Amino acid sequence: LWLNINKIFIPFSFIYFSRTGSASSQSMRKYSCATLSPRQLNIRNLISYEKQQVPIDAIMFINAKGIRICVSAHQPWVRTAIKRIDERRAAKRK
Numbered sequence: 001l002w003l004n005i006n007k008i009f010i011p012f013s014f015i016y017f018s019r020t021g022s023a024s025s026q027s028m029r030k031y032s033c034a035t036l037s038p039r040q041l042n043i044r045n046l047i048s049y050e051k052q053q054v055p056i057d058a059i060m061f062i063n064a065k066g067i068r069i070c071v072s073a074h075q076p077w078v079r080t081a082i083k084r085i086d087e088r089r090a091a092k093r094k
Contacts, residue, residue, distance in 0.1 A: 033070035
């Protein structure tokens, strides 16, 4: 496939830059929370998490099967789950 670049016209184009640097200098998120699960998850099945503030303040938990579940960051059980995951990570490093 051969394209003549001189004839391509893009009327609306933009580049996104974050506050701390250009988008090309940082890793871009592949997943983003759009909706939140109302259910409390079993902490023993959670292996990782990612914090997110845009578009909504949420925590994305990743379970042992690789499934990503978004929950509100302001629930008490969420803080407990994050603490347990961090403790497990620290124990593996020793």
